[in-house]
Each structure stands twice: as C-alpha cells, then as structure tokens.
Amino acid sequence: MSPRNDEPRGIPAPTLRRFPAYLSQLFRLQEEGRDVVSSTHLGKRLMLDPVQVRKDLECTGLVGRPKVGHSVPKLIEAIESILGWNRVNEAFLVGAGNLGAALLGYPRFKQSGLDIVAAFDEAPEKVGSEIHGKTVLPLKKLANLTRRMGVKVGIIAVPADHAQAVADLMVEAGILAIWNFAPVTLRVPEEVIVQTEDLYSGLAILTQKLAVRLREEPSKGVRHAHE
Amino acid sequence: MSPRNDEPRGIPAPTLRRFPAYLSQLFRLQEEGRDVVSSTHLGKRLMLDPVQVRKDLECTGLVGRPKVGHSVPKLIEAIESILGWNRVNEAFLVGAGNLGAALLGYPRFKQSGLDIVAAFDEAPEKVGSEIHGKTVLPLKKLANLTRRMGVKVGIIAVPADHAQAVADLMVEAGILAIWNFAPVTLRVPEEVIVQTEDLYSGLAILTQKLAVRLREEPSKGVRHAHE
DNA sequence: GCAGTATCGATAACTGTTTATCGATAAGCG
DNA sequence: CGCTTATCGATAAACAGTTATCGATACTGC
Incomplete structure (x- = not known):
C-alpha cells in the first residue's frame, strides 16, 4: 500500500x-x-x-x-x-580468558561500530596485565566506569555459570546492549538488547549434518583398516 | 498425509x-x-x-x-x-592464534561430538608448542595426517585471506565437514558440509538494534556533559 | 469414583522469508 | 536509429517457522 x-x-x-x-x-x-x-x-x-x-x-x-x-x-x-557502522560505540569486555583475548585481538571491530576500550576480570592474577594493548581492570570497577564513561555496550566472555551475574551487573550500570558469548539464556529487562553467540548451536548443525551423512553412506569418509 | x-x-x-x-x-x-x-x-x-x-x-x-x-x-x-553427540568425531584445527587457542580451551566439546586432537599452523614459532595440552603441528603435515587418521572434521581459525587455501587443503585431504570461523564464503564441493560462524553477522544485528534504539530515544543511554 | 486442572497432541492461522515470473529500462552494436 | 541483451523493480506464489486454539488425557483432591 x-x-x-x-x-x-x-x-x-x-x-x-x-x-x-x-x-x-x-x-x-x-x-x-x-x-x-x-x-x-x-x-x-x-x-x-x-x-x-x-x-x-x-x-x-x-x-x-x-x-x-x-x-x-x-x-x-x-x-x-x-x-550503525559509521559511528563507533565504546564497549567493555568482561572475561579475560581465551575467548576474551581472542575478541580483544579481533581485527576490524572498530570499522564495525565497536571499540572495545577495556577488559575486566575477577581473577587478581589477570588484573593489571595488558592484552592486545587493552588493560585488564578489576571487575569491581566495571559499574563505576561504565556510568562515568557512558559506555553502552557490554561483552560477556565468562564461563556460563558467571554470565547471568555479569549481565545483572551490566544492566545495573546502565549498559544498553549485551553481546553474549556464554551459552546461557540471559534474563534482562525488556529494553536491553541481547545478542547471544552460542558456539554449540552452530556445532549442533554441523554434527547433525555429519551424522546424517555418515549414516547415509558410511563408506564415504569412514576409513577401515582393511580397505 | x-x-x-x-x-x-x-x-x-x-x-x-x-x-x-x-x-x-x-x-x-x-x-x-x-x-x-x-x-x-x-x-x-x-x-x-x-x-x-x-x-x-x-x-x-x-x-x-x-x-x-x-x-x-x-x-x-x-x-x-x-x-550425533553420542559419538565423537575427531577434528583438526588450523590456526593457532587467539581464536584457535580459545577453541582448543573450550570446555565440553568432547561431550558435544567433537574432539580436537591437534592444531596446525604455518608460523614456525608456534609449531612445536602446546596449547591446552594439544600439540601445534606444521601445516604441511595436515593432509598426510588427515588421510592417515581418517579425520573427517576440520576447523578453520585463520585470517580471512588464508581461509580458502586452508579449506582447499582440507577438502583435498578428505575432510567431510568444515567448521569455519573466518568471515568468508568458502568454495567447496557440494558434498562437503560447511558451517560458518561469522562474528560480524551477529554484531550487525546488535549494532543495528542499538542504532535504532539510540535514534528513537537519544536521551536514554547517551550521556551529555551538562545533564 | 467423580470433578477440576494441568499438560499433551493435533490442527489451523498467521507471519516472514525465499523463490519465481513479468514487464520496463538503458547500454551496446550493427 | 533501431534491435538485442543484460539488468533492475515489482508482483505473486511457495515455503517454513511460529503462534494460537481446541479437544483429549491423566493426575489430584474431595
């Protein structure tokens, strides 16, 4: 119409x-x-x-x-x-483990509307270190800094059992959008944007297709010793 | 019916x-x-x-x-x-950078049908090292080992400009399924299964929603100095 | 045992995405 | 200058996934 x-x-x-x-x-x-x-x-x-x-x-x-x-x-x-890639949103990342480090080192995020300005972690041995030029700060400072700097995007790269607690912290501090890499369903207020990247969901598709393929034609790909 | x-x-x-x-x-x-x-x-x-x-x-x-x-x-x-999570598929990972290390350290893949048995990389300084208990082998050995061990799953964790070459190598070696973390469209024979995990596609949804939100109600979230 | 209620299964309507088809436009070429 | 062809835009059909509704079942309490 x-x-x-x-x-x-x-x-x-x-x-x-x-x-x-x-x-x-x-x-x-x-x-x-x-x-x-x-x-x-x-x-x-x-x-x-x-x-x-x-x-x-x-x-x-x-x-x-x-x-x-x-x-x-x-x-x-x-x-x-x-x-929204013609402007840049500052983001805080929580979880300076393997995944967090990978995200901090990911290229071109800045050209994709996202600038990870700092990382946070609970573990004292990680705090103070630098990963790809970004300082790792104690988690306790997250709320305060988020409010002071007006950061609107939070990235969760912690184990699944800590993700909800971190999300609560972020929401409380005024974060508007959460990029979640933990395989859990986050409970957040309706107005908060959540984008969850679940590795297992992609893996499920891959392994299911592979299982079907191997079931259909077991000769292909499965290598027996006496072939 | x-x-x-x-x-x-x-x-x-x-x-x-x-x-x-x-x-x-x-x-x-x-x-x-x-x-x-x-x-x-x-x-x-x-x-x-x-x-x-x-x-x-x-x-x-x-x-x-x-x-x-x-x-x-x-x-x-x-x-x-x-x-297909009641059986375990052996997998080779190519690319021992940040992302590769994160995948090697990811928990529970073995309970999800996937056992990453080794990593491969081109960089000589990485070859020989161990990441999360998995040896990093020279890329040249990929094809031979894949055939000998009958490995059917390959994981690509290299930069975008190397991904297609690695995929070709994997296909040539008999890999049946590729889990691709490079943001490119891989060209593979029809029978090869490809599952691409593109961070940017998820990020696009997040930033677009955020852009809409900020455009709708600029007062929320955007913090001005004189507030 | 009989009524009430929570839960399941099946059917149907709805929404949204992809695919197909048609006519229109403009560049290239004789 | 007009014909051919590649490409676009719009409309319509097909498909898939989600949501809603209804009747059936079996546990619970009286």
Whole structure:
C-alpha cells in the first residue's frame, strides 16, 4: 500500500546478517577500482541468488540502474548507516580468558561500530596485565566506569555459570546492549538488547549434518583398516 | 498425509540450534534428581513458548504423557542421537592464534561430538608448542595426517585471506565437514558440509538494534556533559 | 469414583522469508 | 536509429517457522 518505506526499521534479521558480507565484497570492489556493481555480480561472489541480493539491497532504499548496477560507494554508505557502522560505540569486555583475548585481538571491530576500550576480570592474577594493548581492570570497577564513561555496550566472555551475574551487573550500570558469548539464556529487562553467540548451536548443525551423512553412506569418509 | 515420519532428517535448523540449550537444561534437571519434565517447565527455564518446546521435542519422535511430561533421560538420549553427540568425531584445527587457542580451551566439546586432537599452523614459532595440552603441528603435515587418521572434521581459525587455501587443503585431504570461523564464503564441493560462524553477522544485528534504539530515544543511554 | 486442572497432541492461522515470473529500462552494436 | 541483451523493480506464489486454539488425557483432591 505505501510504496515509501523510508523507515530503516523492520529489516529482516537474515538480511542484516548478510550485510557484513556485502560490505566486505563492496570494499574489495572499491579497491579493485570498480565504481558500480550489479546484483548478479555481487551474488556470484557470495554464492547468493541474484534475486536475493536485489531484495536485500532494496532495504537500503537505494535504486540501481538497469544494465549498470548499483553505485559501490553509495551502497557502502547506506549499509554502514543502517548497521550503525559509521559511528563507533565504546564497549567493555568482561572475561579475560581465551575467548576474551581472542575478541580483544579481533581485527576490524572498530570499522564495525565497536571499540572495545577495556577488559575486566575477577581473577587478581589477570588484573593489571595488558592484552592486545587493552588493560585488564578489576571487575569491581566495571559499574563505576561504565556510568562515568557512558559506555553502552557490554561483552560477556565468562564461563556460563558467571554470565547471568555479569549481565545483572551490566544492566545495573546502565549498559544498553549485551553481546553474549556464554551459552546461557540471559534474563534482562525488556529494553536491553541481547545478542547471544552460542558456539554449540552452530556445532549442533554441523554434527547433525555429519551424522546424517555418515549414516547415509558410511563408506564415504569412514576409513577401515582393511580397505 | 503420512503421519509416520521416522526419518530423522528434515529437522528445521532453528530447532537444531535450540537443541543444545535443551540438553543443557536436561542435564541440570537430571542433576537435580528430576526424572520427568513438562514442556511448560522447560520453556520457562529457557524463556521459550511452551508450544515451541513441544514442537521441537516432537522432532525427537518421543511422546510425553499429559500432566506428567517427558522422561528426562529419554529426551537426552534422543537429542544426543539426533545431533550425533553420542559419538565423537575427531577434528583438526588450523590456526593457532587467539581464536584457535580459545577453541582448543573450550570446555565440553568432547561431550558435544567433537574432539580436537591437534592444531596446525604455518608460523614456525608456534609449531612445536602446546596449547591446552594439544600439540601445534606444521601445516604441511595436515593432509598426510588427515588421510592417515581418517579425520573427517576440520576447523578453520585463520585470517580471512588464508581461509580458502586452508579449506582447499582440507577438502583435498578428505575432510567431510568444515567448521569455519573466518568471515568468508568458502568454495567447496557440494558434498562437503560447511558451517560458518561469522562474528560480524551477529554484531550487525546488535549494532543495528542499538542504532535504532539510540535514534528513537537519544536521551536514554547517551550521556551529555551538562545533564 | 467423580470433578477440576494441568499438560499433551493435533490442527489451523498467521507471519516472514525465499523463490519465481513479468514487464520496463538503458547500454551496446550493427 | 533501431534491435538485442543484460539488468533492475515489482508482483505473486511457495515455503517454513511460529503462534494460537481446541479437544483429549491423566493426575489430584474431595
């Protein structure tokens, strides 16, 4: 009914999940000196259906020209704007273990709207150390610093049995969005945004597919001694 | 038309993704000494709609008894069987950086159908070291060892620009399933299973929601100096 | 035993995403 | 200058997943 849909809300989650991949390819195209790109070409690079790509790009509000394609810089700008990657949110990370260190060393987060400014941990032996240039502070200081610096994003990289306590702490301190890497269901007030990355859920899909495959054709892949 | 659906295939991916969470709660229930559980109760623990839970549990082929619920041990057995978590697949990990170390130290993978038996890396300074009890081997040995040991699962934890090369190596060596942590679209033969865990796709959802929230009510969360 | 209630199973409606098809547009080429 | 072709946009159909509703069952208490 209403052809105008200027509101950037209501973009499907699957589309949002594909946007970073589009961005990555768009940057590569830009480096290659290309100024325009067609849905077809973008689809080939990402092994996606061209129609799917067009549907996704439609969400940006931009229109492409037939036979030519879309403007690469405009697409980049539009997608970054939708994702909020044209500004940077400061974030605190809790849990300076293996996973926490990996996150602190992850490249390009700053170009993806996230700047992890400090890490926190309970363990005294970790406090005071530096990981990838970020200081590890005692957990007790989290609430105070969060309020003082107005940090809005918290990252949870602690074992599952501590995650809820950390989340409570963050919410109490005024954190608005939590990126949770512990495989638990966090209970937070409705207005707090939670994005949980559960390794086990992806693993479940992998092992289930593998189990089906091995059940279907046990000859393939299973190597017996007398073969 | 066909009420019988014994085939364990065709389980929706969202359901598969929820199964590990169900399992986790079921184990806790077992420790608490409970032998039966209702969909309602399970739903409350995981903040899921009871109907959703029933739909998911339906995929196991088990039936619960009204007013009583489902048998906890039978549910555990059924879900583990579907996910292939009642057996263990040996896996090789490539990339002994931060992320690789985090994966090597991750707990409970062995109870989730995955046993990472060794890590591989190209960097000579990493080769020979031990991370969480697992030896780091030179990448050159990957193909040979994979074939000799009949390893079927490969984990990619290298930077994006090396991921495709590692995937090619794995496929060539006979790997059947790849758990990919690099944010790239891997090109592999159709029969090879690929599960990509892309941090940026989750981050996209988080930052987009946050951007919308901050745009809607800038007063909340954004702290001005003169407040 | 009989009523009340919690829980399950099945069916159906709804929502949202993907896939397919059509007509329109503009660049390239004879 | 007009024809061909690649590409886009819009509409519609198909599919999948979630949510809602209803009747049936079996435990509990009286």
